[in-house]
Amino acid sequence: MANLLSKFEDRIPIGPIKEAALHKQVPIHKHSIWYYMGGISLFFFLVQGVTGVLLLFHYQPGVETAHASVLRIMTNVDFGWLIRSIHSWAANLMVATIFIHMFSAYFMRAYRAPRDFTWYSGLALLGLTLTFGFTGYLLPWDDMAYFATKIGVDITADTPIVGKELAYILRGGEDLGGLTIQRFFAMHVVILPAIFSMLLGLHLLLVQIHGNKVPDSIEERKAYRKIPFFPNFLYADLFVWLIAFNVLSILAAVYPWPLGPEADTLAPAPKGIHPEWYYMAQFYVLKLISEPIAMAFFGLSGLLWAAVPIWDPTTASGRRARLATYVGIATLLGFIALTLIAYATLDAGP
Ligand code: HEM
Numbered sequence: 001m002a003n004l005l006s007k008f009e010d011r012i013p014i015g016p017i018k019e020a021a022l023h024k025q026v027p028i029h030k031h032s033i034w035y036y037m038g039g040i041s042l043f044f045f046l047v048q049g050v051t052g053v054l055l056l057f058h059y060q061p062g063v064e065t066a067h068a069s070v071l072r073i074m075t076n077v078d079f080g081w082l083i084r085s086i087h088s089w090a091a092n093l094m095v096a097t098i099f100i101h102m103f104s105a106y107f108m109r110a111y112r113a114p115r116d117f118t119w120y121s122g123l124a125l126l127g128l129t130l131t132f133g134f135t136g137y138l139l140p141w142d143d144m145a146y147f148a149t150k151i152g153v154d155i156t157a158d159t160p161i162v163g164k165e166l167a168y169i170l171r172g173g174e175d176l177g178g179l180t181i182q183r184f185f186a187m188h189v190v191i192l193p194a195i196f197s198m199l200l201g202l203h204l205l206l207v208q209i210h211g212n213k214v215p216d217s218i219e220e221r222k223a224y225r226k227i228p229f230f231p232n233f234l235y236a237d238l239f240v241w242l243i244a245f246n247v248l249s250i251l252a253a254v255y256p257w258p259l260g261p262e263a264d265t266l267a268p269a270p271k272g273i274h275p276e277w278y279y280m281a282q283f284y285v286l287k288l289i290s291e292p293i294a295m296a297f298f299g300l301s302g303l304l305w306a307a308v309p310i311w312d313p314t315t316a317s318g319r320r321a322r323l324a325t326y327v328g329i330a331t332l333l334g335f336i337a338l339t340l341i342a343y344a345t346l347d348a349g350p
Contacts, residue, residue, distance in 0.1 A: 020208055024235040027214045029224035034104035035212050035233075036240045041101050043241045044094035045200070047248065048132075051087040052189065056254035059139065061185040063178045067262040068140035074259060081256055088257035090248055091133060095278050098126055106308070106328050109321070116309035118206040120201055123306050128196045131262050133276055135188040136291060146263030147273040148182075151283075158291050176265070216321075272346050281335050284342035305331065 009015065010021035026035065058077055060069040102122060111119035133284065138149040153176065157167035172179025218224055226234055238338040275283055286294050304311075304327070 001009060017256055021230045022228070024211065024229035025226040027212055027224045027226055029214065031104075031108065031215055031218070034101075034108065035095055035102035036237065038207070039237045040240060041097045042200075042204075043093055043244050044090045044248075045196075046092040048087065048094065048286075049193070051083050052193075053088065054083045055087060056189060061139070061181045063141070063181065064138060067127060067259075070140040070142075070259055071120050074256075080263045082252060084255040085252040085255075086248060089252045089255075091136060093244075093248060095129055095276075098129055099278070103131060103288045103328065103332055105213075107325070108213050108215045109312070109324070112213075112313060113309065115206070115210050115213060117224070118203060118210065119309055120306070121206065122209060125196065125200050125203060128192055130278065132188065132192050132196070133278065134347070135184040135192065137276060138184045138321075139183065139188065140259055141263050142260035143263055143270060144260050144263065144273060146176065147269040148275045149180075152275060152279070153180075153243065154290070159295060169323040172318050188335075192254065204331070274342075274346055277339060277343075280342040281338035283339050283343075301331075308338055 015063065028033070055073065058069060058073045060066065070084070073084055075081075078158060095244065105119065116223070134152060138145045153167050153170055154172065157163045159166065163196075170178070170180065172183050214224055276282065282294075282298060285297070288294075289297075308324060308327075312320045314320070
């Protein structure tokens with residue numbers, strides 16, 4: 001075995017990677033549980049890759065074929081319903097864990113230099129994940145998918161300057177149709193995975209280089225110890241992945257992901273059309289206030305959020321640090337409250 005390994009290392013020298021992994025230490029303290037969140041997001045992404053490829057073997061994009069092929073996957077393909085259910089559940093759990101991961105990195109102030117590029121690359125991963133969700137939602141071409149995407153693309157069209165062109169490119173014309181499915185499909189299975197994988201590589205490399213951030217209050221008191229990443233923390237990571245896998249399997253098997261009736265593009269939009277839960281807060285704000293003001297609000301608050309390494313750059317806990325904490329709490333509570341109100345008022349109409 002040792003001989004085989006050394007032959008392998010002659011061809012592909014993995015020494016430096018092994019060295020880095022062996023030297024990485026993970027701080028252990030009362031907030032260490034948040035260090036698992038990035039890993040769980042990674043786990044769900046891997047699940048998406050595997051189940052997505054299996055779905056690709058049967059899914060057929062196109063106005064005539066999309067819905068029928070998903071129906072066939074659910075009724076005629078062995079375990080097709082389970083694979084589709086896992087893919088849909090894991091997508092939602094991935095978004096949820098990425099949000100938790102982002103907020104925990106934020107509250108630990110892991111966005112500060114030298115981890116600011118880890119923060120920016122993470123934000124790009126979040127943007128890509130939300131786009132994965134948006135493009136995937138349309139693919140089954142059922143009622144909800146069609147009308148929710150129509151609303152989403154119409155909102156895109158109102159973005160200043162580039163909106164109209166962008167919406168035209170997304171739709172492949174003036175209306176949602178075969179070309180829209182084709183383009184969303186291309187983004188979902190080729191463009192997004194390619195960009196995502198490269199960015200994820202960068203993100204993980206930066207985490208490897210800079211190590212995990214210890215929250216300031218714990219760092220000051222030196223109230224932590226360190227354990228080796230390999231194998232100690234990796235085993236703990238894998239154990240958490242096992243729990244995530246169990247939760248995912250139970251949800252997917254007990255609550256199979258539903259499929260609505262095929263989209264009728266000539267019928268009026270049925271009541272209660274809504275996007276996925278992670279777009280509900282924005283969806284509600286757009287109902288409340290006029291679109292240009294809502295767009296300006298999203299743009300500015302997004303910019304403020306992304307730029308936190310610039311406006312709270314120091315390690316000292318001063319006025320800006322406190323402001324960052326208040327901004328974080330307000331954003332988190334605001335997002336949860338708006339999402340809940342959006343669901344509660346769903347059928348009330350605009
Ligand atoms: C699929 C998306 C993502 C994956 C797979 C991922 C993966 C990871 C992993 C495995 C770690 C190391 C363990 C940990 O601290 O949790 C990490 C750290 C980090 N991630 Fe992400 N991440 C993703 C998205 C994001 C997002 C959306 C942000 C924030 C905008 C972000 C910001 C960070 C930061 C700042 C760190 C360093 C944390 C520290 O030093 O303690 N990541 N990420």
